[in-house]
Amino acid sequence: MNPTLRVTVWGEFRHEKKNPKVAALYPRGMHETIADFLRPHSDFTVRTAWLDQPEHGLTDAVLASTDVLIWWGHQAHDDVHNDVVAKIKTRVLEGMGLIVLHSAHYSKIFKTLLGTTCSLKWREATDKERLWNINPAHPITQGIGEYFEIPAEEMYGEPFGIPEPEQLIFISWFTGGEVFRSGATWQRGNGRIFYFRPGHETYPTYHHPQVQLVITNAVRWARATVCIPDHCPNAPALEPLPPDPEAAARSTIGHV
Numbered sequence: 460m461n462p463t464l465r466v467t468v469w470g471e472f473r474h475e476k477k478n479p480k481v482a483a484l485y486p487r488g489m490h491e492t493i494a495d496f497l498r499p500h501s502d503f504t505v506r507t508a509w510l511d512q513p514e515h516g517l518t519d520a521v522l523a524s525t526d527v528l529i530w531w532g533h534q535a536h537d538d539v540h541n542d543v544v545a546k547i548k549t550r551v552l553e554g555m556g557l558i559v560l561h562s563a564h565y566s567k568i569f570k571t572l573l574g575t576t577c578s579l580k581w582r583e584a585t586d587k588e589r590l591w592n593i594n595p596a597h598p599i600t601q602g603i604g605e606y607f608e609i610p611a612e613e614m615y616g617e618p619f620g621i622p623e624p625e626q627l628i629f630i631s632w633f634t635g636g637e638v639f640r641s642g643a644t645w646q647r648g649n650g651r652i653f654y655f656r657p658g659h660e661t662y663p664t665y666h667h668p669q670v671q672l673v674i675t676n677a678v679r680w681a682r683a684t685v686c687i688p689d690h691c692p693n694a695p696a697l698e699p700l701p702p703d704p705e706a707a708a709r710s711t712i713g714h715v
């Protein structure tokens with residue numbers, strides 16, 4: 460594998476152009492803010508891509524040279540082309556890591572990889588969020604401590620329509636009394652997936668140092684360690700086989 464960890468940060472980049480409040484928090488886009496705190500790490504090579512670029516900025520060459528893809532989307536999930544989603548899925552199954560942020564719980568790529576509704580409860584009312592670190596030995600929580608707080612965030616509440624997480628990392632509590640599985644991992648094929656809840660666009664969440672640390676740790680955890688293309692070969696036997704009288708007939712039919 461490439462010695463540097465190649466990260467692509469993908470952002471929808473629509474709210475920032477329409478909502479002055481979002482633009483004030485993220486003048487060059489949320490994806491660029493995320494890229495900015497990752498770039499100082501010498502083991503990372505970071506680039507960005509967004510929805511309104513050709514192929515959403517995710518050409519075959521970009522995907523082939525991405526070890527970890529970070530995804531933020533919200534209002535335009537349906538604008539993401541299905542063929543691009545299919546290519547991302549293929550790359551995850553090959554080994555690419557995927558970090559899914561906040562409202563991307565409803566992104567096509569997350570829903571197709573998890574296979575469930577991914578629905579949840581929500582409320583935009585400036586709750587305080589307290590994220591409990593319930594997996595302190597996990598690489599994603601290193602340096603985080605027992606919990607951390609985000610002073611103002613959108614609430615997401617259970618039930619969250621996800622498959623049982625393979626590793627549960629964080630549980631959030633909100634001022635309104637709800638709880639939520641706000642950090643969870645799964646493996647699909649050879650790729651690692653991390654969902655991380657915080658990041659509503661009207662709050663400065665991606666400037667929060669501990670949110671930045673979680674995402675940075677998650678990039679290292681999710682990095683691709685292999686790239687194994689999918690194939691389904693007709694395999695010759697490794698040892699001599701007894702005579703098979705039906706083999707000739709079967710070879711004329713082809714693969715069964």
Ligand code: ZN
Pocket residue numbers: 561562613658659660
């Ligand atoms: Zn939101």
